[in-house]
Amino acid sequence: MELFFVLIILMLLVSFLIPAVSLAPWLPMWKKDLPRVFALAKLQPKQVFYDLGCGDGRTVFYAAKQEPTIKALGIELSLPMFLICQLKRLFSAQKNTKFLLKNALKQNLSDADVVFIYALPDNLKKKVVSKLKQEMKKGSMVISYAFKIEGLEPVIIDKPAQHLLPVNVYQF
Numbered sequence: 001m002e003l004f005f006v007l008i009i010l011m012l013l014v015s016f017l018i019p020a021v022s023l024a025p026w027l028p029m030w031k032k033d034l035p036r037v038f039a040l041a042k043l044q045p046k047q048v049f050y051d052l053g054c055g056d057g058r059t060v061f062y063a064a065k066q067e068p069t070i071k072a073l074g075i076e077l078s079l080p081m082f083l084i085c086q087l088k089r090l091f092s093a094q095k096n097t098k099f100l101l102k103n104a105l106k107q108n109l110s111d112a113d114v115v116f117i118y119a120l121p122d123n124l125k126k127k128v129v130s131k132l133k134q135e136m137k138k139g140s141m142v143i144s145y146a147f148k149i150e151g152l153e154p155v156i157i158d159k160p161a162q163h164l165l166p167v168n169v170y171q172f
């Protein structure tokens with residue numbers, strides 16, 4: 001029985017540690033920033049939205065509610081966070097959402113119109129920027145919450161007040 005609990009705890013630790021070193025640990029974006037982020041995203045009917053490392057899925061549900069014709073996808077590497085998203089989806093009216101338990105760095109983004117990411121600057125620079133350059137289609141947009149993506153030039157840096165986190169917008 002003890003061994004069972006030790007294994008569960010180890011599994012949980014691994015589930016949080018691997019994503020933490022891959023892109024970022026789970027640190028949710030502020031809910032009060034959702035309207036600001038999605039005012040910048042300007043989602044259009046039938047577009048495809050991704051959150052790379054979607055945590056509890058808050059951006060995905062918000063996007064799906066704002067524009068019900070879009071496809072809103074959340075990619076998450078941590079099993080507990082993925083299960084939370086799936087549970088929330090069960091009770092949500094937003095069925096234009098989909099969650100995938102996978103490494104976001106392995107998700108092909110060629111169908112994306114808007115990509116949201118909240119990851120650590122060094123990981124953005126070393127693991128994400130070249131992928132975005134290769135896969136994002138013309139006219140698509142990447143929104144990086146809190147941190148700039150070194151190697152890309154933002155078209156907008158939205159920081160309306162000193163105490164607020166910047167939202168960086170990149171156009172492809």
Ligand SMILES: C[S@@+](CC[C@H](N)C(=O)[O-])C[C@H]1O[C@@H](n2cnc3c(N)ncnc32)[C@H](O)[C@@H]1O
Nearest residue numbers: 019022023026027028029053054055077103104
């Ligand atoms: C800083 S949190 C952001 C969560 C969410 N996007 C938000 O803004 O509230 C980063 C999330 O990315 C996940 N993550 C880290 N590396 C990942 C990877 N390679 N693939 C998918 N998810 C990853 C973490 O588990 C965590 O939930």
